[in-house]
Amino acid sequence: MTNNEVVVSPAESVVEQPEKKPPIGIFTWICVAWLVVNVLVGLLASILPIPDPNEMISMPGMGMSFEHLMGTDDLGRDIFGRLAWGARISLGVGIGSMAIAFGIGGPLGMLAAYRRGKVDVIMSSVMFTFLAFPSIIAIIAVLSFWTPRSLGKIIIVIGISSIPLVYRVMRAAALSAGSKEYVTAARVQGAKDRRIIFRELLPNVAPTGLSFLLFGVATVIALEGVLAFLGLSIAPDVAPSWGNMINDARQSLNNVPQNWPLIIFPSAILCLFILALNFVGDRLRSYFDVTEVKL
């Protein structure tokens, strides 16, 4: 039962290989490296020799120096230190909420695509109804009442509100993979639903899922910024996040416009991180998607 590849018809294998895949390119690797660096800094912020983000270490509004790589903010806190710790919150929200959304929405979407019929109709009508509802409004409303706010609550709210979108993407991906011969072959051989979903479908929808996961993390990191602007994310004196740093900078720049590192660094780091996620996601998609490569 292990060798399902045998069943693949020769005609199909001819179709699968002719187009030459585009080269991955140096810029993709730079993006990957940038993502890895940020994740590592966020993970290891407590071990690395990074200045304490909440301590008022020196004079406010100091320019860049060897001691304070990116200068200090209007309360004399080290901007580089706050950015490094901020990566924890921003990436935590992005990755955590997508883990919830993919953990629930992914299997449901694949199940609906594979089973079709009643299961699909019921689940899809529920999910698509939720999808029609602008989720940002629900997120704002729930977070503004669910106090005191914590990282966990923010992750849960964003994660649950993203389930319908993940469901739709994974269902669509599984629908196109599910009609291929190897699924029929596995079914004919008497494989169980769970086996077909996880062993046959999952490897085939994984590239689509992965690239959508990267886009999703990027969107959520931006969303955390929106929430920080509305005062609905983690408070800046509790823990820095990229979003609440930008919001802080915006407010203090109205008074002291000279201290530009205050806003340039957090917004540049946030945008570059989102850019890297988008770029790698885009590359992954065109690398695995045969129809788009042809264009």
Place this chain on the structure above:
Amino acid sequence: MLKYFTKRLVALVLIITAISIGSFYMIHLLPGDLATVILGSGNTPENKKKLFAQLGLDKGLVQQYLTWMSHVLQGDLGKSYITNESINTSIAKALPIDLEMIVVSQILAFAAAIPLAMKAAKKPNGLFDRLSNGITFGLLSVPSFIIVVYLVLLIAIKWQIPGTGPASFTRFPEWGMLFSDTGTFFTALKDNLMSLLIPSLTLSIGSFVVYFRVLRSDLIATLQEEYITMARSKGLSRRRIMWRHAFRPSSVALLGTAGINIGGLIAGGFVVQYLLSIPGLGSLLIASITLQDYLVIQSTVFVVAVAVIVINFAVDFITTLVDPRIARD
């Protein structure tokens, strides 16, 4: 075709019903005590009972929902528990501002995206194409709340252009003035447009990037079709081929994208409005959330959600009229 639309219409009604239940029930799931909000220190059990009877909150949830819905269907969204203002009036004051922001931003976005996409698609992989493709990909990664911050810093603080900064919003002038007092009308209109400059630009940059990328890739694909070669060999001018033969089929994809995008703009404009204190729907919603003004939240959420869905439905309708093949799937 008719069958397709009937099906979509039924789905639309079902979705709106589901959303009305959702926005009604969501408010009741949220913690917080309405009686404390309204009565403050006078929140004794007797007063609370009296208040709830007065507001109809002593009835069951289903009964409350049906009462609310029957009023909504008659065009009455109710009154705020806190400010006692009619919600119809609040929304009628706020909605035109959102619409104006969206219309202005979409005009700007299309005006920039269509010619630039055509120029890029003329020579795929040429210098201009690569450059514009790279820049728009980069812009795609700049969230609108960052764009608005930088635009405020640049336009309102650095260049000091008057009437553009936060809290300088002025309303659209009365149409009646156009004939009675034309000069004042246009000064007021200019003030109004200047105060919406930063928010409209912010929204238009986000839309422009999306429209440019969709139209560019669609045009490149369309220009490789055989009928384009045919039109070229007939000796038609490049401009005519671009507009009549390539842009028309490609505009279907553009229209679909615009529909999804405009729905998102209503929700996306909230932060921009909040930051610049523009009294649109976003500000209304955020203010009523802060005040825990339940009925206003419920009604605003419902109106916005219905607007988004109806826009999407309308775009779907137009797209299908332009390209009837869609209805066959």
